[in-house]
Amino acid sequence: MRRSVPVLLWVPAALALALVVLPVIGLVTRSDLGRLPELVTSPAALDALWLSVRTGAAATVLSALLGGPLALVLARGRLPGLRLLRAIVLLPLVLPPVVGGLALLYLLGRNGFGGQVLALFDLRLPFTTAAVIIAQTFVAMPFLVIGLEGALRTAGERYEAVAATLGAAPWTVFRRVTVPLLLPALGSSLVLAFARALGEFGATITFAGNFEGTTQTLPLLVYEQSQADVDAAVAVSLLLVVLAIVVIAVARPRSIEGRL
């Protein structure tokens, strides 16, 4: 049954929608449609697009490999101080990404202690593609952790308890019960994380810099071109909009449509 929404609420709702949709339309009207194909296929734009997709995908995978287990520990663990830990995990969500980038730089940069450890192995992170991935993972992983942890809490431990009484060892329970039941939530969380990684700007530019081909992702390219060639910036922005719409349309995570 559909309940009618009070008419009074339609006004702010329409405003909210306008706030989301109108800027995109503004972007389209401002764009120079004649030069659009040429601008979005410029070598710089294609390089940035390819780099964005690669680093975004890598950051998403890294988020899943590290953030998935973290979500499980947060949801199922019985450690003291878990609440504090949960709050800390949310830090990248509330922290301005630039601050996150600076923090990463001072940890993993040449003078940071992490950087000095890496230097022993002749590794240097800042201003490399790897740094882009780390910056993106830093900002994107909390989305995955929150999504999965919420799903784990909602699902409860009952299926896992039953699996254990059927004689399944913890790893079997994880592999055959926990993960399959989590797949829908995992899908939507991965999309959210990927989308966030794709749009990452602040942490990337502070930690990884802005070098065409190695660290210049699409948002960084937009920023750079907006200083010089506004038409190009608008064109690349439209590219990002299309990419975002594709991600949402292809994955169409149920949790984004429904619950979340």
Place this chain on the structure above:
Amino acid sequence: MTLTVDIAVRRDAFALSLQLSLAQGEVVAVLGRNGAGKSTLLSALAGLLRPDEGRIELGGRVLTDAARGVHVPSHLRGVGLLAQDPLLFPHMTVAANVAFGPRSRGVSRREANALVAQWLSDVDAAEFASRRPGQLSGGQAQRVAVARALASEPELLLLDEPFAALDVDAAPALRTMLRRVLRDASRTALLVTHDPLDALVLADRVVVLADGEIVEQGETRSVLSRPRTAFTARIAGLDLVGGVFGPSGLVVDDVVISGHAPEPIADGEAAVAVFAPAAVAVHTEPPGGSPRNVFGAVVGGLEPHGDMIRLRAGRSVDGPSWVDGLAADLTAAAVADLRLEPGTRVWLAVKAAEVALHPVAGGS
């Protein structure tokens, strides 16, 4: 497998402390209201909860020993659990659900498939093998859950209100099926329930739990039909009379009680007649005419019971002895009209349609 339990669990405002032992092949029902500690007991047995004190031993293996810090994890206990909800894994077919236990124990795929076929047919669910749990009704899903629990070959099976979530129509069939599979393999099982009927049909023995302690225990029929504590009587909340099933009804001494049997009972099988105290009409003169079950008795006692007055029957000089303890619920007005008081001669009448006949555990 013999089970011995002697544990204490304390949580904020709740304490459970009990000793219990089950012989090989014995089915024991734990009766109690919500919050009596039934679920806590099951969790401790299944290894989902660590008791603060005590030991749990199953077939000579120590599963829990709080003093020595022994706590065998759930998956190594050999303790199966059938809960109120079937909790079939929604992402697997019915067959894969049943195969889950054997496969987790390292049974080969082929052997597991054979077990699946055997158990599914045992619970009359063979035709659902390739379905998803979402396509089953509550009763079908619970049957599959029984097959799944038994396929993992637990040494002890825990049944946690296994019929509570089912339709009234589905429960009797499942109860009968469970009775059969428990008897056939002489399984050791602990059944937790608040429904005395579950205990009657399935259990050899009942343990009545109140506020975390055992208040009464003994052979199912005698505990429920002659509750020694008011608490048990309230839990039981039913009148029941034990006898032997015959062609025209339940034969008790030389009286026949007619009723309906939700599930077929064989002639000569031990059975009980169960009816609600509210279904018992009380007369001070022998009622004539209609085909009723009528038993002579005297008023043993009268006590308030909600808005009603509960009459406890006693044996009259020439009446049957088993009426002793039967309850009848009357309005205060009826008690006044009939001028009932302890010792008054009465006739208790119950319509055959209000009497359910059930086979009982341990009788056959």
